[in-house]
Amino acid sequence: MTSSLPTDKMANAIRALAMDAVQKANSGHPGMPMGMAEIAVALWSKHYRHNPANPHWNNRDRFVISNGHGSMLHYALLHLTGYDLSMDEIKNFRQMHSKTPGHPEVHITPGIETTTGPLGQGITNAVGMALAEALLASEFNKPGFDIVGHHTYVFLGDGCLMEGISHEACSLAGALRLNKIIALYDDNGISIDGKVEGWFIDDTPKRFEAYHWNVIRDVDGHDVAAVDAAIAQAKLSDKPTLICCKTVIGKGAPNMQGSDKVHGAALGDKEIAATRDHIGWAHVPFEVPADVYAAWDAKGRGAELEQEWTTLFNAYSERYPQEAGEFLRRMKGELPGKLNEVIDAYIAACVEKKETIATRKASQNAIQALAPALPEFLGGSADLTGSNLTNWKESVAVRAGVPGNHINYGVREFGMAAMMNGIALHGGFIPFGGTFLTFSDYSRNALRMAALMKIRSIFVFTHDSIGLGEDGPTHQSVEHVSSLRLIPGLDNWRPCDTVESAVAWKHAVARRHGPTTLIFSRQNLPFMERSAEQIQHINRGGYVLRDAPGAKAVIIATGSEVELAVKAADELGKQGTPVRVVSMPCTDLFDRQDAAYKASVLPKGLPRVAVEAGVTDFWYKYVGLDGAVVGIDTFGESAPAGVLFKHFGFTTENVVAKVKSVLG
Numbered sequence: 223m224t225s226s227l228p229t230d231k232m233a234n235a236i237r238a239l240a241m242d243a244v245q246k247a248n249s250g251h252p253g254m255p256m257g258m259a260e261i262a263v264a265l266w267s268k269h270y271r272h273n274p275a276n277p278h279w280n281n282r283d284r285f286v287i288s289n290g291h292g293s294m295l296h297y298a299l300l301h302l303t304g305y306d307l308s309m310d311e312i313k314n315f316r317q318m319h320s321k322t323p324g325h326p327e328v329h330i331t332p333g334i335e336t337t338t339g340p341l342g343q344g345i346t347n348a349v350g351m352a353l354a355e356a357l358l359a360s361e362f363n364k365p366g367f368d369i370v371g372h373h374t375y376v377f378l379g380d381g382c383l384m385e386g387i388s389h390e391a392c393s394l395a396g397a398l399r400l401n402k403i404i405a406l407y408d409d410n411g412i413s414i415d416g417k418v419e420g421w422f423i424d425d426t427p428k429r430f431e432a433y434h435w436n437v438i439r440d441v442d443g444h445d446v447a448a449v450d451a452a453i454a455q456a457k458l459s460d461k462p463t464l465i466c467c468k469t470v471i472g473k474g475a476p477n478m479q480g481s482d483k484v485h486g487a488a489l490g491d492k493e494i495a496a497t498r499d500h501i502g503w504a505h506v507p508f509e510v511p512a513d514v515y516a517a518w519d520a521k522g523r524g525a526e527l528e529q530e531w532t533t534l535f536n537a538y539s540e541r542y543p544q545e546a547g548e549f550l551r552r553m554k555g556e557l558p559g560k561l562n563e564v565i566d567a568y569i570a571a572c573v574e575k576k577e578t579i580a581t582r583k584a585s586q587n588a589i590q591a592l593a594p595a596l597p598e599f600l601g602g603s604a605d606l607t608g609s610n611l612t613n614w615k616e617s618v619a620v621r622a623g624v625p626g627n628h629i630n631y632g633v634r635e636f637g638m639a640a641m642m643n644g645i646a647l648h649g650g651f652i653p654f655g656g657t658f659l660t661f662s663d664y665s666r667n668a669l670r671m672a673a674l675m676k677i678r679s680i681f682v683f684t685h686d687s688i689g690l691g692e693d694g695p696t697h698q699s700v701e702h703v704s705s706l707r708l709i710p711g712l713d714n715w716r717p718c719d720t721v722e723s724a725v726a727w728k729h730a731v732a733r734r735h736g737p738t739t740l741i742f743s744r745q746n747l748p749f750m751e752r753s754a755e756q757i758q759h760i761n762r763g764g765y766v767l768r769d770a771p772g773a774k775a776v777i778i779a780t781g782s783e784v785e786l787a788v789k790a791a792d793e794l795g796k797q798g799t800p801v802r803v804v805s806m807p808c809t810d811l812f813d814r815q816d817a818a819y820k821a822s823v824l825p826k827g828l829p830r831v832a833v834e835a836g837v838t839d840f841w842y843k844y845v846g847l848d849g850a851v852v853g854i855d856t857f858g859e860s861a862p863a864g865v866l867f868k869h870f871g872f873t874t875e876n877v878v879a880k881v882k883s884v885l886g
Contacts, residue, residue, distance in 0.1 A: 225267070225517035229446040232267065233259035234501045235302060235514045237474045240294040241497060242507040243315035243322070245488045250316060250324065253471040253484040254292030257443070258377060258408050261467055264449035265375060265406070266299055266520070269457075273524030274304035277333045280553050281531045283372045284335050284351045284648065288344025289379035289408065290325040291486065297322050300333045302510070302518035307332060309508055328647065328675050336647050337675050340667050342385030343640045345405060348376045349391040350644020350653075352403035352462070353620075353629075357600070358650045360625035362549050367538040369531070369549065373457065376405040380418050383407070383426060390637030395462045396433035399622040404456045404463045408443065410471040416482045427466055436461040443467030476500045552598045552650045555678070555734055564595040565728045569757065572720040576749040581742040581781070582684040584723035586611035592727060593617070593627075600645060602629035602655040603682075604638045609744075610656030610684045635661045639668035639681060646677040652731060656682035658690075659699040659741060662706065672737035673711035679737040680730045685744045686716065687835035688870060689782055694860030703780075704840035706739055707809055716741040716834075717807045718784035719750050725760045726807060743782050745863050750784065750805070763811030764823055770800030775881050776824060778804045778844055779833040783852075783872065787833050790877035801881060802828070806844075829884035833877055835867070850880045 225232070236259040244250035271283045287296050294315065300307045307321055314320035321331045325339030335351070338344035352374040359370040382388050395403060407426065411418055427437045436459040438452045449467060456463035472484030475497045489497065498504070505511065539546035551558070568591035577584075593599050593614050601612045607630070618626035631638035635657050642653040662669065662683055672679045688698045706714050713736060715726035723742070730738035750767060759765030767784065768791055775794075779787035784805050791801040804823055806812055812820065824830065830849040832841035838853035845851060854870050867873070 227513055227517035229260065229263050231514060232263045232517055233446070234474070234503050235510055235518070236262060236295060236298045237497070237501060238503050238505065239298040239301070239312060239508070239510070241475070241489050241494055243294050243297070243312050245491070245494055246313060246507070247316040248488050250294060250488065251291040251486045252294070252489055253412070253486070254289055254379065254408060255295035255298065256475065256479075256484070257410055257469045257471040257473050258292065258295055259473065260444045260446050261377070261406055261408070261449050261469070262295060262299055264446045265453060266303065267518070268450050269453050270375065271372065271527050272333075272520065273528045274333070274521050275525060276528060277305065279528050279531070280649075281370065281372050284348065284374040286335055286338065286344045286348045286351075286374070287326060287377045288338055288348070288382045289341065289377060290338030290344060292377070293322070293324065293326045295377075296326055296334065297331070300331065302515065303520035304524075305333045313508055336644065337671060340671065341381040342387040343668060343671060345376050345378050345382055346387050346391035346637055346640035347644035347647065348374045348403055348405075349395045349400065350641035351648040352395065352400040353398065353641065354645045354648035354651055355402055356400055357620070357625055362545055364538065364542060367534065367541070369535050369538050372402070374403045376403065377408060378405055379408040380411070380413055380422055383424070384422055387636045387640060390634035391641060392430065392435065392462075393433050394632065394634065394637065394641070396435050397622060398620065399434070399460065400462050401460050404453060404465065406449070406465045406467055408469055409466055410469045412471045412480070412482050412485060414482060414485055427464070430464045434461060436463040438463065438465045441465055441467045443469035444473060474501045548597070555649065557732065558595055561592075561595050561731070565592060565724065569721060569724045572724055573752075573757070575720070577720050578746050578748045579720065580744055580746050581717055581719070581723050582609075582611050582744060584717070584720040585682065585727065585740060585742050586614065587720070588724045588727040590614040591724075592731065596652070596731065598651045600627055600629065600651040600653045602631050602638060602653070604631045604635045604655065604657040604661070605633045606657055609658070610682055612654065612656040612682055629655070631655060635664035636668060639665035639679070640671070642679045642681075643668060643672050643675065643677060646672075646679045647675070652678055652680065654680035654682055656684060658685045658697060659683035659702050660685070660697050662702055662739070669706070669712060669737065669739070670709055673709050676711060676735045677737060678734055681737065681739045682742070683739055684742045686741045686781060687743070688854065688858040688866045689743055689745045689835065689863045691744070691863040691866065692860055695857035698858035699836070700854055700857060701837045703741060703834070703836050707840060711736050713738045713808060713810045714741060715739065715808045716781040718779075718781055718805055719747055721750070721752065721757060722760055722805070722807045725757075729761070729808070729811070741781065745782065747782055748785050750788070760807065762815050762819060763808035763813070764804055764806035766802060766823055767805040768803035770795060770802060773800045773802040773828065775799070775829045775831065775885055776802045776804055777831050777833060777877065777881065778806055778824075778841070780806055781834070783833040783835055786872055786874065786877060789874045790881065793874055793878050794881055799881070799885070831877065831880045831884055833872070835872060848884065850884050852877055852880055
């Protein structure tokens with residue numbers, strides 16, 4: 223957009239909307255929007271390529287506010303430039319069911335690319351987006367046809383840089399030379415507790431130079447021309463860029479700017495009146511003059527930009543029809559038409575082979591079967607590829623300037639998970655990444671954000687219990703599976719053999735609107751015989767694996783403990799006590815089944831015993847207070863797996879005894 227309106231008036235429109243919305247809500251953070259207003263003018267009026275009429279245009283630039291507490295800056299920009307975000311929604315900031323929640327939420331507000339708020343995750347999502355852009359460009363662009371070519375812009379503050387996840391992601395971005403990401407650092411020296419100099423004295427420019435970023439220092443963040451020039455310079459770099467913008471938090475509030483008082487609370491009527499006078503904004507709350515709207519309006523330019531790209535893409539489609547169709551399919555998130563045939567054939571092969579292998583290996587075999595039919599697969603591991611087995615024969619490691627389909631994330635579990643979220647949000651790939659289950663704790667908040675955003679990220683966790691063995695309790699997952707099941711919207715699979723592992727992968731890939739964890743064993747697990755009907759019932763999360771006429775009790779188990787449940791049932795049968803065995807690889811999916819199906823698997827009146835090598839509390843929702851759980855409510859020990867299972871009571875004899883105890 224071009225305009226003769228002074229840029230200070232454009233910036234002050236942001237300040238006014240931010241302070242008025244926060245004041246009306248009596249809640250929020252006016253300081254960041256007021257302090258970054260000129261930076262926003264420089265980016266959005268001179269560089270940011272987007273179309274307000276189509277927030278999902280494939281080749282739009284991506285914009286992320288990593289310091290998501292400053293959400294009113296983004297809402298103001300969306301409203302002013304012409305997105306479907308009315309002034310009534312601005313007035314309803316932080317109110318129930320509004321399009322302007324306290325922190326930006328993707329799928330809620332048109333134009334929001336990711337849900338931010340937990341500091342550091344926005345910049346990390348953005349690194350994932352930039353990586354997705356680079357990989358798609360290398361795969362689909364042809365000479366004269368750069369159908370993928372956009373930037374990812376990030377606003378971030380001191381808090382994002384204090385968070386360890388920013389170190390993880392920005393270090394990797396430098397190693398991969400992701401030059402299409404440009405971060406603008408709001409260097410105002412203030413956080414909620416006051417001046418950061420008492421606890422944050424990093425030399426941030428040197429830190430990013432050490433990451434092999436292009437760093438532009440000492441930019442006046444209140445000089446639109448200076449920020450504009452810095453962005454133009456950044457776009458020429460062959461490295462990711464950090465633009466260090468010196469700013470005053472709450473700029474324009476004469477009695478509070480530059481202090482923590484303006485960070486996270488409404489200014490108050492008196493200070494707002496003083497601010498209006500100080501910046502020359504002679505308009506009532508939520509009033510924006512027509513000339514300001516005209517200066518900000520991006521609809522016309524956005525339509526031109528998208529039409530230019532559409533013309534290019536149409537020509538590309540004529541020259542490269544197969545690639546064009548594939549690009550559109552992948553960006554829509556649609557799966558290849560023959561994928562179900564491929565995986566169903568693989569499941570049938572598993573039944574035929576009857577392999578006794580670790581489920582982590584069963585997972586790798588499933589990946590190998592899927593990958594040729596699923597070019598959008600983008601695997602990876604947090605420095606444990608040989609243990610997680612997330613690679614496959616045709617996988618190629620991603621390196622700077624070298625495209626591939628497998629990412630060595632390094633020892634960066636949190637960064638990996640949040641980058642995967644950014645990749646999923648960008649579109650064009652189905653990301654999966656692996657680490658040991660015990661290290662899911664490091665990445666937990668990114669898992670939570672994936673569930674909140676309802677995106678298709680697939681988290682592979684291996685070495686799932688005390689079955690890990692000699693590495694000891696630091697690496698043995700005890701509470702992790704149960705705690706992951708507490709995250710709303712996250713599907714957690716703990717399969718018992720090759721067939722259940724294949725079905726788990728089938729569900730994870732097909733689940734478009736939600737993330738999945740796939741939890742696998744280190745040790746070998748035996749193949750379980752099933753009928754075709756039972757295989758179909760795996761798709762319901764829990765099913766009857768073994769039944770006996772006149773069953774007097776039910777044993778429920780997951781993963782490596784299913785074998786133990788079957789052995790205990792066999793022993794009880796020999797003793798004249800018929801028992802049903804239920805395998806429940808995905809409790810989340812089972813819980814979504816209708817009441818009739820759940821009752822058919824777990825009939826009322828039959829005593830129940832659950833068996834899982836983890837904490838016991840979770841399982842009482844299924845066995846009831848009169849039931850029993852064979853589990854482990856302490857940390858493990860360092861010893862061979864077989865010794866540990868016996869020591870902690872995961873034996874046929876103990877399960878038999880528990881069943882007898884609930885039968886009285």
